[in-house]
Amino acid sequence: MSEILSVSNLMKNYGAVQALNGVNCGFERGKIYGLLGPNASGKTTFLKICAALIMIYKGQVLIDGVKPGLATKAKVAYLPVDDYFPDWMKVSDAINFFSDFFMDFDRPKAENILTDMELEKSSSITNLSHGMKSRLKLSLVLSRRAHLYLLDEAFDGVDPVTREKIIDVMLNTFDHESTIILATHHIDYVERLLDEVKLLSRGKIIREIAAEEIRQSTGKSVGEYYLEVFRNDKAT
Amino acid sequence: MRYNDYEPIYLQIINDIKAQIAFGHLKPGMQLPTIKEQATIMKVNPNTIARVYYLLEQEDIINKQKGIGTFLSKNEHLASDLRDAEAKIITSRFVSEMARLGFSTTGIATHLDLYLKNESGNNNTL
């Protein structure tokens, strides 16, 4: 099976709010996907389910043929939107944590990336700026040799220099055995990185199309295509 | 490299590489970066670069040597062939834009002639 992640009829509600309303899609190995959609379209919920953070849902999600849970956590690297390091940790503690609990963590690589990102091992994490915290999170997550990377808003609140560094690391990590899913609304930054784009609106996938295909058949960039689709989407 | 918004990126990269060969920036037999390296340099999806290299290989512009790397074709005429091909594209673009303005073939030729005479008179690049 070349699909690393397959989702059928995925539904998730928070009380009366239907966050995911029947998602059907598949993700293949060796590709970079853009999961695009406005805020509250269900992107974060979707990623959290794949990351086994949300265990209560309807429908089927299979990562390498296995339901998200204990076994998949070893294969999936998730980058959350929120800060998730305890306030007592230093950068070196975070490296040790990842090294201790993730078998696929590449420590030398992490240290190289962190040096490149100008992160000092002895810094206390709470004292870092937002941009530096983002760099740290991403550096650690991308230093794992995971099968599936779920990156939720990797570029939010990140300055252009950091953004470029992040893209560099992403491209460096990526290979034909891994899959990256980028959930973002910063489409312009990531357009050139994407193989395929899946547009998520109000809990449903409304378009699945290769990035180059968008340009080829519509003559528009992915960003413009996105605007067009969602402008019409609002009108309906 | 700057990308436009309306053409597929792989196409733009292919054309850019061809232009670079035509202008002599890339010499015959030169080694190209690996797909991954190129992707990182250009900040583009590696699969896109893979496609670019594949298509360039199909056109015999580059060749992959297993275990060693990817190289530009040693064909000495490649640069001039590509220059001619590029020239044809530029010319057709010129002609179609002039045609859009409403000029006939004769009109286009006249304008071109006039311009070239002026330019060589002012001792410009020609």
Place this chain on the structure above:
Amino acid sequence: MIRLLKYHFMIHRHRTLQLSIAIMILLAPIFWVASLIINATPESILNYGMRYSFVWISALALGYTSSFFPINILHMLIPVPKLYLIITSILASMPFLLIYKITITILLLLSQEYSEPLVLSSRQWVTVVILFVLTQCFFYFLLAVSTLIKAHLKVSKKSSFFMLIGSSVKGLPNGFSSLIFSTSIVFKVFRELVLIESNLTTWGFHSFVTLVLSVFMLFISGYVLEKY
């Protein structure tokens, strides 16, 4: 497992040292003033309320410093069973019991509320440890119950039941209330075990039952929290 233990030890150490001292400094004056008021006023609801609140405040001081909720998003992402996380957290908090004991004793001394002995006998220490384990197991059990309820009933997160029990995985406020809830109940109900020098057999039986209950709750919590 050992790495987990080491990691949890660091969490507890961080919290205990900081908060124990901070709480002692903050609460000591309050306790002292409050005890003056209690002793000065006649027996009344106010008086009773204040006495009862000491239990809560003690539980607060104890519980907060012992970091009852080590499960945060980082923990949820590592491929380690939740049961291991909980067990190692409880085990790693044990060494800090001494500091908690000192903290509580000082606070209670100031309140002159309980005649809790300063130095505990070995049997009393064992009881305190069992109580400590029970409280934490009970907390996780509450968490598991609330998780189960949320999974199977369409209950909104904001309902007052959940405000009380809390889904402490994410935020402090919710976990805080369940912390107070669980620790105060346990301490109130079981404090007799510490203070009453009952005979060895009774004590032995109580302790054994408490331990079994704790382990039972522990495994249920581990299972439920893993699945949901």
